[in-house]
Amino acid sequence: MARPASLIGLNHAVSPPLTDDPRYTAAEIPPNVLVYLTELAASRGIACDDWFAGLGLDRRQLSDPTLRVSYRQASMVVRRALQAIGEPGLGLSVGRTETLGSFGLLGLAMMTARTFGEAMGVGIEYHKVCGSLLDVTFEVVNERQVAVVAWPRFSDAALLPFLCEELFASSLAIARQLLGASFNPARLELSYPQPAYRQAYADLFQCEVQFGMPLNRVLVDVQWLGQELPGHNPLTARQALALCMQQRPSGSSVHQEIVAAVERLLRGQLRQPPKLHDVARTLNLSERSLRRKLAESGRIFREIHDRVRAERALQLLQGGNLSVAEIGSEVGFSDPREFRRAFKRWTGMAPQEARRAAA
Secondary structure, rough: OEEEEEEOOHOOOOOOOOOOOOOOOOOEEEOOOHHHHHHHHHOOOOOOOOOOOOOOOOOHHHHOOOOOEEEHHHHHHHHHHHHHHHHOOOOHHHHOOOOOOOHOOOHHHHHHOHHHHHHHHHHHHOOHHHHOOEEEEEEEEOOEEEEEEEEEEEOOOOOOHHHHHHHHHHHHHHHHHHHHHOOOEEEEOOOOOOOOOOOHHHHHHOOOEEOOOOOEEEEEHHOOOOEOOOOEEEEEEHHHHHHHHOOOOOOOOOOHHHHHHHHHHHHHOOOOOOHHHHHHHHHOOHHHHHHHHHHHHHOOOHHHHHHHHHHHHHHHHHHHOOOOHHHHHHHHOOHHHHHHHHHHHHOOOHHHHHHHOOO
């Protein structure tokens, strides 16, 4: 079996990301975010050709609708753009200007959905079609609220604020296009420390904004979900969804998709993680079949579980608000000493060392 990919290099997970992960170099991401950044740079007279140096990319290629880039390529361009533009809250500036048209076929599928809840579900299911660099899931918070949750694919503290800003600001812009300017989320929660430009968040989202939280998520009152959309067209919605399905990243094999499904399940239940047989049952597989599929991808269940816990722990340590014991509890450890030992095994450093490195 290949050497497990998930834990190699975790001692460098604060910076740079986990570059040994095959997802890091899989060219399956539409370059939408890069297009927005280069257009913004052009409007301000900022040269950006050198953002693509050494990446096997050319700025002119961004106009090719078939172009797909890897997370490595996209994140490096974003990193260079942040340095060149030098604007605090750049993700807010980029995201707030996006429209349903910016989302292409996904925007059309959302616009022609029956209700806002259906549009929201479509946007979450097919978020990768529009080049998202975060993973997005849906969460029922309580009987009054639901949430869109953003998960970093890699522990990359330097890029997380930009990525969250762009995602949540663009989602807000789309929601207001669908529902009208009166729409406001109930609350925005972000895992990273409060920036100096906090007021820009409050001005844009018009709701309570909390930093240093366990999750990156925006909460929405359930009353909005049933609101019917004026652009509803059943035929167009089905056609747009079919095209979105075709455009969904297909570079991953079936077995890699199984790995991603296992990661999603574990991520959602870190406090009380399911056993292998529970995960297999949820995926409509036998335990033996799941083991085989993971083995064929060069992965094992425990290694995937450890990676997910390590990435989440690093994210919470970078947020800075929770104690080490509380973070251990968040990732399924009742004994802080066990968590410290496990974290050292995963990353090669103690939790407090990781926190200082992130700071």
